Amino acid sequence: EAAVTQSPRNKVAVTGGKVTLSCNQTNNHNNMYWYRQDTGHGLRLIHYSYGAGSTEKGDIPDGYKASRPSQENFSLILELATPSQTSVYFCASGDYAGYSGNTLYFGEGSRLIVV
């Protein structure tokens, strides 16, 4: 079964501090994604990647960086965390199959509180 693992699952950070959220997938998928989920906004795409070494901006990239050092790992980096970045973050992996669709497999989420 598809496996996407996120760490940490819960994090409290101070304003101005650096936060790194990590994601590991064992599906050998090319594509990986970082979303944030807030009440009333559904899932919003922050960054995504087509493969090792690539990162692309999603819909809300400001204040976030991403790193894809390998096929398996994709990190989301908050260089200067702000309270507005308090949210639940989800990592997902998938392989776009054209007409067959793009099924995403999600991790269990990382809850970040910035104080």
Add this chain to the structure above:
Amino acid sequence: SQLAEENSWALSVHEGESVTVNCSYKTSITALQWYRQKSGKGPAQLILIRSNEREKRNGRLRATLDTSSQSSSLSITATRCEDTAVYFCARDSNYQLIWGSGTKLIIKP
């Protein structure tokens, strides 16, 4: 970009009843997907229905797609308490998915 949108923010039914969640979209699609997110978990795909398909089933779940009206529905029969979750529709857009805001479904005992 345009969103796939569920038509109801929240629904509530009693266990054993049937329920339908609707979704509309505003552009041509190659496929539309339904996901379920239980409390404290990430979303999980329920059904993927391609643009040349009109109906797809997965156990008690049935998804329909009407490309002429640009709408889809997800029906759940014989609901159970464990069906309580947020249901999302999502459409393909290149290498991404465009997500609706979700419908919260509550199954009451």
